[in-house]
Amino acid sequence: MSFHALVIGANSTIAKAAIQQLENDPLCQGVFSVSRTVSNSEESLTRKTVWIACDYSASSIEEACKLISSKSVLITKVLICNGVLHNDTMMPEKKLEDINQQQLEHTLYANTITPMLWLSQLMPILRGKEPTQVAIFSARVGSISDNNMGGWYSYRASKAALNMLIKTSAIEYARRAKNVKLMAFHPGTTDTPLSKPFQSSVPKGKLFTAEFVAKQLLDIMNTVPMDNEASFLDWNNKSIDW
Template structure:
């Protein structure tokens, strides 16, 4: 019997789809998938009914669209949300690539990256918190990246992506301090999946050794184990795909 919900935001993400298909096999967990456009059912969960899987389509990730999605979610079910995964993130688009040097830095591209990678997850943290503050525990996972670590930055480049993930980590750290007072049932995790074979990393895979390029299915399995093993301790954890802490 379904007694809890897992919420996946940015559910068209390849890693998000892999999480969805693994969570879908749990008999006690309903799935809510939120994405900008219809999610390919074959890619996610093959069998579904309205209780087990609900898809919510958002026009964009502006505050009003997020409010509408949350209203839809609340109307759908009163079951507690035990896990949230925010998968949103961009590195490149049709109009920009990550910077190799200062001359490549572009203000408009930076705004798009910071909007998708920092602002979008932050709005979800802000707007979901009121419906997560119950007694039941909730693990709230946001996809960050190791390149958001200032300490780890030995190679340079990728100004916008690095800065957006570093800013995301600071937002989450600040939120964790507030949630430790206001919502002791919520555990925030900033997660680095490792280089994973998805559209985001596709153009940058050629120098990645085969054993360091992960499948989405592998990363999802790792992450679900890490989430289950991580206690609610009122701090932000910055963890990689092995469950190891990353230095800020």
């Protein structure tokens, strides 16, 4: 069955690998790729992809959704890839004294509020009859029951809150858009700028390529049961405790 896809946070390394694989999928008719930065080279390199610039403010997300709606195509695969862990001015907190307001606010906006604004605005777009999978990139460290190590306060909290928002949204989606499956997805430690500073402690063979993770995710999306419940799944299609 042919389909259109929507990839949000499309400059993520894993997102770019997924877009490439969607481009090569004969069943995929087109990809809307949303990012803060859309370069001319990206626009000219891709055949099926329409790039949409968005600064992730509520109004910008609304504009992007209007544009996507105006194309009147059926979108049945959505990847929401946004996530920050560190940047030039912040690193994950190791101790309580490292907590600061700016880091908490910045991380929560990018990792929690941004995906949730999309889940809210996408509801009318995803109400079609065809089975539709929405993968929102979470992280195992967002599992409250799995937190034995501590630290990484902002990132952990942002992903735990994201997971709760996904669970809660799935309850409403089950009533109002029955053909939508929401998945919180943990890609595993993947070779991207996000994990760069921490890669030296990753055991050999446990650092995945973006291409591998993107393929795993797209395969999972093709086979995941459409059960009207939120799932928290890892790259190997194993459930993670919330």
